[in-house]
Amino acid sequence: MHKLLIWSFLFMTGISYSQYNLTGSILDANSEEPIIGATVYLQEPEKGGISDVNGNFSINNIPSGNYTLVVSSLGYGTRTQKVSIPSDEPLTVLLSPTAIEMEEVIVSTPFHQLQSDNVMKVDRATMEEINRTGTLTLAEGISNLAGVETISTGTGIGKPVIRGLSSNRVLVYTQGVRLENQQFGDEHGLGLSSSGTESIEVIKGPASLLYGSDALGGVLYLNPERYAAEEDTEVDAKINYYSNTQGLEANAGFKTSGENLKFLVRGNYAVHSDYLTGNGDRVTNTRFNEFDLKSGIGYRTSGYKGDLRYNLNSGEAGIPEEIGLQSTSKEIMEPYQKIQNHILSLDNNFYFSNSSLDLKLGYVFNNRKEFEGEHEEDHEGETEEEHEAHEEGKAALEMELSTINYDVKYHFPEAANFETILGVQGMVQENRNLGEEILIPDATTVDLGIMATTHYHLEKIDFQAGLRYDHRDLKTSEMGSLGEPDYIADLERNFDSYNASLGVKLNVAKNLTARLNFASGFRAPNLAELTSNGVHHGANRYEIGNPDLENEQNYQLDLALEFGNEHVEVFTNGFYNHINNYIYLEPTGNFQDEAPVFNYIQNNAILYGGEAGVHFHPHPLDWLHFENSFELVIGEKEDGNNLPLIPAPSLLNTLRIELPKMDFAENGFFSISLKSFFDQNRTDEFETSTPGYSLLNMGLGGEFKLSSTVIGLKLTGTNLLNETYIAHLSRLKPEGIPNMGRNISVSAEITF
Structure with missing residues (x-):
């Protein structure tokens, strides 16, 4: 074979x-x-x-x-x-x-069209646009995208939330392959760097047709840095300073391209102290560091294009528990996480006379270690040898997750305005425990999905439809000893799902476009939900899994309207999302190992809301932009209670000036924005409401060209009024710990 x-x-x-x-x-x-x-x-x-x-x-x-x-x-x-x-x-x-910025081709949808031609609404932002906001990390930066927020644990740990759904309900793609890094946990961060990332695309809503399980809530798609132009070589270096955390970030890259062969390499290192709140306190043990290395080799002929990429991301992040020791030290202290991700991908494109074949292969290896602080009660009943292992700084928890995935798509020749794609996707995944603590058992997961989608184009109307079948086999190993409190029995389950999507884009008038999409999605229960039996220290609760959980299955309706002319753009996006068998934790009222006991159960749920905005750019003052956008998500269980971790409604007002060409500089910009978060009173019965607050941010910068050398300077500020606030999605909220105060960032970059 x-x-x-x-x-x-x-x-x-x-x-x-x-x-x-x-x-x-x-x-x-x-x-x-x-x-x-x-x-x-x-x-x-x-x-x-x-x-x-x-x-x-x-x-x-x-x-x-x-x-x-x-x-x-x-x-x-x-x-x-x-x-x-x-x-x-x-x-x-x-x-x-x-006056509108140049459109780019959307990569996360199958037909690779401009957003204006796409039947499915996809939001896109370049990494340069996100960096102009002065954010410390990629996880923080993505919260600037419409409909996206972040669950954060301090500044070093963050994970995306799309329209109220997160963790295993949001799939992250990087280098064209799915990222698997134990994303089920609340305190498990994104594990990616903005370094070497070209742009980010967001599919809001079920994307199981394209990506299978775990894309029930949406997809965050990161496009890697492009190679240099043909017969060109670029060298660049950049340094950032962040006042709040006294953080430093250094970045350097090299890329060169010939007629057929291309190469690039980029390295990034960042280190931060504990962050400072608006009231002048440093939040103990929020310090973190991150090293990121990316490389790529591309090869292209008239009938073939290949792209081999490798990414190593390694970081340490403290797990905060209180406002205690006041220090600007950058040395990691316990408890903390040590995470390492290896991502290897190979993207092959074969071009025939009127058709093409795409073959993507990926290997992702995630190593997660958690080091605990010294607590006497944790060592009761241990042998002297076990106690010494703690004292030597060995990881209390260590898991290795290796994932091989593949994605094959054949693009049929276009016929009678129809473009059709047939694809097969799959994944083979193994989880292995190396530490003494067990959160989830050793397990093997095998996925297989078959999909077909077609796009029909006419002058004023476009249709897109698709069908997909998925199958997952899951097998876990027995962990612990029968009769012991932390015993986990072995488990064999399989999950199946059929999903479909249907969408239409209509040019209602010259400047008015409407999109209507209906899609279904699914998510198979993850290992934690099926097999947990122990204390989850990061969440401070004892979790008990349910081996009989069924698939989550959702159905979402999206309506998007867009109007635009030479002076103004107006958009509104509304959605209604019904989820059958929504999985969540419910307290039992009991305690075990001094922690409250929670069971995983299922109930139907609905989420609805959307985004709306106005972009005013008065012609001929094409350099002047006024932008306003509003976001709202409401999440409810079938029993009438609210879903947890639903973002607060927010309003963003921005004044932006773009000056591509000036007498003394290029790509000059100035922006000032006010993002207001309203009261969040629609809370789960185990959450507390969050009062509203507003954050004032500003940025300016430009590029100066000296012969063939370009020097870029940038000054940004976030929370300029030094507001003391607690975000609703902060995991430090139960401890009453505020988010970060004022931060000024200075950046200098040189490109040869």
Whole structure:
């Protein structure tokens, strides 16, 4: 079998094609003047070029076939156009001026279209846009995206919440593969760095059709840094200073590209002290450090594109318990976590005359260690040898999670305005315990999913539909001794689910677009929910799993309306999400090992709400932007009680100035924003309400060009009024510990 696969691979990569060239010109739609420096590329096989002083471009060595051409330039609306190769005559593309930022192709959806062409609404932000807000970490930065918030434990631990759903209900993709890092726990962070990340895309709502189990609540899709332009080499270095945590972050990268071969490498190191609250106290043991290394090798020919990426992310984060010792030390103290993620991915794209095959392979290895503080009561009944193991600083808990995943998609030739994709996805995962404490047992998980989706395009209306079947086999090992309090029996379960989606995008009028999507999703119960039997120290409770739990299954309806002209854009996104068999913890009223006992149970639930906003950019003052957006999520159980960890309603008001070209600098920006969080009184019976608060943030910066060297400077400030507040999604809220106070960040970057 393996020999057949090898010969098939060699055959596909060795196919010879007749080569053709695509030439044309890019013009201003109003003046018909040539546009200089426009980016022109074919989506597949991602070959492109830049228009010259006459607006002309040329893309060489293209096999015959039908392609989508994407043309973009600063100050103009991005345009896509179907082209056939060979072409009888040069192509002329007209771009219309606009004050809106250039659109990019959305990668997280299967047909790789511009957002304006996408049937499914997807939010996107570049890492540069997020960094301009002055956030310390990637987990904190994603909370600037509409409909996304963060459950935080201090500043070093954070995990995404999409429209009220988190943990295993939100799937994270990086380098094109799913990230698996024991994300079931409240205090388990994202485990990724913003370094080497190009942009972030958010699918809000069930995406099980595309990604299988755990995408019930949505997908956070991180696109890696792009390679350098063809025949170009770049070297850059950057340093950040954060006043609040007295933190330092250093970053350096190198990338080079030839005609076929590309290479990049980037390293990042960050270290922070305990953060300072608005009332002047440092929160003990919120210090953290992180090392991140990313590398990539790309290879491209006319019929094949491959991308091999590796990411090592290693970090230590203190687990705060109180406001005690006041220190600016950066040395890690107990209790703390030590996390290491290895992510290896290989993205293969094979291009045929009118179709293509995508093959993604990934390997993710996660090592999680937790070191506890010295407590005498923890050592009662231990032998002298066991007690010495604690004193030597050995991890009380250590888990290794290894995941192999694959994703194969065949794009059929386009026919009668139909684009169709057939795919197979799967995962093989093993969990192993190496420490004396057991949260979840040793286990093996095997997933298999089969999906098909199609897109039908007409001039004013687009349809997209899909079907999918998933199967999961789960097998756990017996842990502990029968009759002991912490005994976990072995378990064998399998889970199946059928899911579907149907969406339509309608150009209601010249400047008005409507999107209506219905989708179902599912989530198989995780190991903690099925098998827990012990104290979860990070959550301070004794958790008992339920081996009879069934799939969570949801159905969501989304409606999005968008209006835009040369002066203003208005949008509103509403959703209704019904979840059958929603899994949650309920207290029993009993105590074990001095911790309250909680059982995992199921109940139906609903979530509804949405986002709305206005973006005003008065023409011809295209550099001036006023933006306002509002977010609301309401979550309820079928019994009438509220769901826990639902974000508070919020309103964001922003004044933004963008100056791409100035006499003395480029890409200048200034922004000032006020984000107001309203009272959160819709709480679970085991939560307390949270009063509202407002945070004032500001940023400015620009780039200065000296010959071939570019120097970038940036100054940002968050919580400038030094507000003392506690976020509703802070895990330190029960202890009454406030969030971070004022922080000023200074950044300097040099690029050669």
